Amino acid sequence: MPDDAARLGALYDAHAASVRRYAVHLTGDSAAADDVVQETLLRAWRTPRILAEDPAATRSWMYTVARHLVVDEARSARRRREITMAETPETAVQDAADAVLDAMLIEEALAGLSRAHRDVVVRAYYLGSSIAEIAEELAVAEGTVKSRLHYGLRALRLALQEKGVTR
Template sequence: MPLDDDRRLVELYDAHAPSLWRYVVHLTGDPVGADDIVQETLLRAWRSPRILAQEPESTRAWMFTVARNLVIDEARSARRRHEIGVAETPERVSSDGTDALFESLLVEEALAGLDYEHRAVIVHAYYGGRSIAEVARRLGIPEGTVKSRLHYGLRALRLALQEKGVTR
């Protein structure tokens, strides 16, 4: 870089770096990141002969636009989206199981309120993980009857749970 370009770069820095840095900190809230953005902005000005040929005062708008675009690019980058900056590693929240226990008690009460035929089909199919054919074979009833009892049993179960305030 010729001596004249060195002088122009120093002039650009002196004229714009402090206000550019404050602008970037205002946008990002990150003083360390602002240093990087200002450095990159000045580097781009140094690499652009057209900018170096202008007077330092006329490059201000260009530099602020470049800095703003760099801030936007950084915010959109994959690295930034997947990074979570925290002072301490957060504790993992684990469920104490109270809600699940309460819900299972409500479902158990609602199931107990069904007649035996409907309850048996629901328990075999949903809690036993069996197919319609397997439930029919185990209970010794036709598959159509299993489907019918499942339909009406689930309907009765839904109504019982609605009465307890569990579902809409």
């Protein structure tokens, strides 16, 4: 394998620049030419006969493979379906209707919780307060806050499931 790496390195040194220039000439695209060179070298690495030859003797094989890769890409179904445009089309604007409906469902579900559970859930998830901060604000133990948060979220999940929310 180290022999193969050295031979591939010799192929790269001998032909990569000229194959790239050839591919740029054929495609008119520098990035596509880089891909062609990479694929050509990969195919050389997968072909023991080419790796065994002197790098100077493989020039025509490298050019032939590069040309075939460019032709195959030009004939590909992906290429035929792509449409190039001078300007990118306008981006779609996200409709806020789903967010409004989600907010209404959550508001209704929160209204169904007990006040103690609702206070903890709202402070933790909407106000971003930590367990310690909530415990201090409500003057209860941290364990109580954790318990209320657990049972409040469970009740909220059940209420949302009853309303048909599945995610």
